[in-house]
Amino acid sequence: KLEHEIKVLEVQELIRTKARESMEKEQREYFLRQQLKAIRKELGEEEEKSKEIEEYREKIKKAKMPKEVEEAVLKELSRLEKMHPESAEAAVLRTWLEWMVELPWSKRTRDRLDIERARKILDEDHYDLEKVKNRILEYLAVKALIKKRKKKVKEVKQPTICFVGPPGVGKTSLARSIARALGRKFVRISLGGVRDEAEIRGHRRTYVGAMPGKIIQALRKAGTKNPVILLDEIDKMSSDFRGDPSAALLEVLDPEQNREFVDNYINHPFDLSEVLFIATANTPHTIPEPLYDRLEVLNIPGYTEYEKLQIAKKYIVPKQMKNHALTENDIVFTDSALLHIIRHYTREAGVRNLDRRIAAVCRKVALWISEGKEKKYRITKKLVEEILGAPKFIPELELGEDEVGVATGLAWTPVGGDVLFIEAIVTKGSGRLILTGRLGEVMKESAQAALGFIKANADKYKIKKDFSKIDIHVHVPAGAIPKDGPSAGITIATAMLSALTERKVRKKVAMTGEITLGGKVLPVGGLKEKILAALRYGAKTVILPEKNKQEVMEELPEEAKKKIKLVFVDRVEPVFELALYPEEKGKKSKKKAAASK
Structure with a gap:
């Protein structure tokens, strides 16, 4: 016890x-x-803290946020007031508050809806592109009318414009001109290589180093809630385990949803309905279908030689002279020199490389003037070659000599039109069709359709070979580059028939068109770019599908029509007549070659 x-x-x-x-x-x-x-x-630290809190209160008041957002921000400010100023959470909260008070919740610029002024700005900055300019002026006209009749008309959100075209044709600079014409702020967002959804929608505040997405960042940078935001290279986005950024863009670009866009970091709705979004892409094919559906696509094709000359004279030369501190008393470019640069030092749909070459000439002249050489330089063909070296491209030699089994096709690529040489040879074998050059399924099927037509018409074309004892090998050079599409159908058929009949193909006759088993020629796309590519390579005739005639005649500049012969066909027989040497001529040339040996 x-x-x-x-x-x-x-x-x-x-x-x-x-x-x-x-x-x-x-x-x-x-x-x-x-x-x-x-x-x-x-030490005065308590005063500093209370001073900081008061500053935030003043900024919140000035930001003129929506009522619900302001209440939530003030609540977070009260939390900050009770926190230790050196704590990690206080630092995170301060950063968030800075973002909230600096966003343009109510700031906007007044639109300048003067149509004539806008037309003048667009013409100052860009040559031709009438279709695109008219679409922009239509947009401004609608805005102006709605403003004029605002009591009677409810404003309808305009679709997002997407400029599609090869590099260097002026897609980005056109968007900048639109912002200037409207009197709005301009911000560019690069989407090339973006593969994380959080890049668009932001990270949650709980993550270390969290930040808002690119859209909210662009709005803070612009400082207004109605800027022009350029979504550059929208076709270059991809997705992985972190989400799909193109799906996040659906909400941004949808007029019905973007009035309450919620960024994960901000965590409150922000109205994007007043933002003018403009997208750019090199090709529409890689844009996801739901996103493509929200875009109004405006094609900006490549430029002709004449258009490039005018752009060089009116825009590039003055710009580069200004950049290199040169005046008209220092340097003068002749038209022949500019054409020489266009033809022999560049091969592109746009004018980016042309800009670089002219800049190189200006740099060299600036050096010569600094060294105290001549006072004024007249840029001629000879001087261009002295500065830029030997010509890089010689169109007259690019197509080469006429030969058996090699036909000149035309292709469309994201960087513009291009010439495609299709080769065919006949060897002993067992009736196989061998296709090489990284061809896609559609292109392989086009080759099979072409061979089917030739087999069915073997007697008509006097083909004496037994198809069961030969192999036909079709190759498309640049074997490392994947190729697909039906537009090489008539070119493959021409190369095959040439190899089977031993008739030479005229290299300066370029062609594009889909072929059917019955020998019909079906329409294809990208024709303006393809014809311009044929011109660049020095082709004299282009064979095109009859059903594309109206489109080609409307889109192709008069200057290009004068320089090349356009032949429209609805069947493949006229293609063979134009592209292949007559049978007699082929035999004679063969005999001459044997005699010379």
Whole structure:
């Protein structure tokens, strides 16, 4: 019993000791905190904190946020007031508050809806592109009418315009001109290589180093809620395990949803309905279907030689002269020199490389003037070659000599039109069709259709070979580059027939068109770019599908029509007549070659 009482007393003593220690610790902490508070007050830190809180309150008031957002931000500010100023959470909260107060919740620029002024700006900055300019002026005209009749008409959100065209044709600069014409701020967002959804929608605040997405960042940079935002290279986005950024863009570009766009970092709705989004792409084929459905695509094709000359004279030369501090008393470009640069030092649909070549000439002249050489330089063909070296491209030699089994096709690529040489040879074998050059399924099927037609008409074309004892090998050079599409059908058929009949193909006759088993020629796309590519390579005739005639005649500039012969066909027989040497001529040339040997 005595032992029990002793144990009880020991426990009581232990509890008293622990309670005393705890109280002493709390008193000590309280005393130290009061001391720290007094020291901070003496240093002026308390005043700084209250001053910071007051500054935030003033900024929140000036931001004119929606009521619900303002209440939530003030609540977070109250939390910051109670936090230790050096804590990690306080730093995160400060960053978030900075973003919230700097976003343009109510700031906007007034649109300048002067149609004539806009037309003047667009013409100042870009040559031709009438279709695109008219579409932009239509957009401004609608805005102006709605403003004029705002009591009667409810404003309808315009679709997002997407400029599609090869590099260097002026897609980005056109968007910048639109912003200038409207009097709005301009911000460019590069989407090339973006594969994380958070790049668009932002990261949640809980992550270390979290930031808003590119859309909210662009709005903060613009400082207004109605800027022109350029979504550059929208076709270059991809997706992985972190989500699909193109799906996040659906909400941004949908007029019905973007009034309440929620960025994960901001975590409150932001109205994007007043933003004018403009997208650019090199090809529409890689844009996801749901996103493509929200875009109004305006094609900007490549330029003709004449158009490039005018662009060089009116825009590039003056710009580069200004960039290199040159005047008309220092340098003069002749038309022949500019054409020489266009033809022999560039091969492109746009004018980016032309810009670089002219810049190189200006740099060299600036160096010569600095060294105290001649005072004024007249840029001629000879001087161009002295500065830029030997010509890089000689169109007259590119197509080469006429030969058996090699036909000149035309292709469309994301960087413009191009010439495609299709080769065919006949060897001993077992009736196989061998296709090489990284051809896609559609192109392989086009080759099979072409061979089917030739087999069915073997007697008509006097083919004496037994198809069961030969192999036909079709190859498309640049074997590392994947190729697909039906537009090489008539070119493959021409190369095959040439190889089977040993008749030469005229290299300066380029062609494009889909072939059917019955020999019909079906329409294809990208014709303006293809014809311009044929011109660049020095082709004299282009064979095209009859069903594309109206489109070609409307889109192709008059200057290009004068330089090349366009032949429209609805069957493949006229293609063979135009592209292949007559049978007699082919035989004679063969005999001459044997005699010379």
